[in-house]
Amino acid sequence: QRLESLISKGGDKRAHMIQFSATPIPRTQAMMDSALLDVSLITTTPFEKNITTQTISKPDFPALLAHIKAEIAQEHQVLIIYPLVEESSEVPYQSLEESRGFWESKFEDVYVTHGKDRDKEEVLLEFREKGNILLATTVVEVGISLPKLTLIVIVGAERLGLATLHQLRGRVGRNGLKSWCYLYSNAPANERLVQFSQTTNGFDIAKLDLKFRNSGDILDGTIQSGQKFRWLDMAEDEAVVAAAQRRVSSIVSQSS
Structure with a gap:
């Protein structure tokens, strides 16, 4: 009106x-x-999302790994966002390509995509139907709906803007399932991330x-x-x- x-x-x-x-x-x-x-x-929103957001760092990785296994056991899906596709001395985090070997050795049905991937749409569609873990860059900030996605890990979260973090977090919990957003950072006490984790309201995040x-x-x-x-x-x-x-x-x- x-x-x-x-x-x-x-x-x-x-x-x-x-x-x-x-x-x-x-x-x-x-x-x-x-x-x-x-x-x-x-x-108002189409439905209420139930997303828990938490900042984590290296000591929390074993617990994160256990949580990922638990979600996959329930036939849910996991999204892990990396800051770069390839290694860079300027970024203190592993890149997507550096990390994929670890995830592929631990889990089945691991999919990988990024902005330069010409088959990105096909990868996302196949992951939606058959995948357990999707390794990606922020290219998945918007796009194909992934209704079984319940857990997202954003590596180097302090490097991203709040609007981007909010968009990425919005990829999980789209069907009302309990979901989690983990902000993986070498600076988990970062005040910006701490305050972001306390709200899922877009207006509050803009402020x-x-x-x-x-x-x-x-x-x-x-x-x-x-x-x-x-x-x-x-x-x-x-x-x-x-x-x-x-x-x-x-x-x-x-x-x-």
Whole structure:
């Protein structure tokens, strides 16, 4: 109804552009908070997801391995996301190609795909029907639905943005099954990951992203994050922003 109203409005109030986002970038979130954008929120989901998110590191690997075996024993599927396809001295984590031998030696029906894989769609379709473990890069952030997926491990999670982490986590639990998202990191106490693990709400995650990355230039638009006002923090000073909005609304109503 809200969308129909925006489209059907005439004159100067008719919308010229409509944006859709599950997790707005920091600048967009700041513009929403400061009322520079007219916003409608969809706060309901098709079904409630039950996903537990946890940061883990190397000492937790034996327990992770046991959990993976338990999920596969229940005919569920596991997704493991690697930061790179091939080894790099600049990244302190194993790559997909370095790790695949281990997983293939421990489990049957291990599938592998990545962005350069021309057969990616075919691999995903075959994994959906017959696979136990899928090793991949963030190429699976969106795409083919995998209804039996109940466990995802994101290696080097601190290297990814919160929106990407949220999209990847959203790959599990799509049929209502109890699911888990493990954020594997050499810095498990990373505050950004800790706070991310405490919510599955896309709006809250967008606000976290604003908090950690800052709003950028909300007027010019050339800088999407990384800068903030000298005397105002859009993520922390919500009460101040709300008071300013009320004051502006009062002035506008009095002058009209």
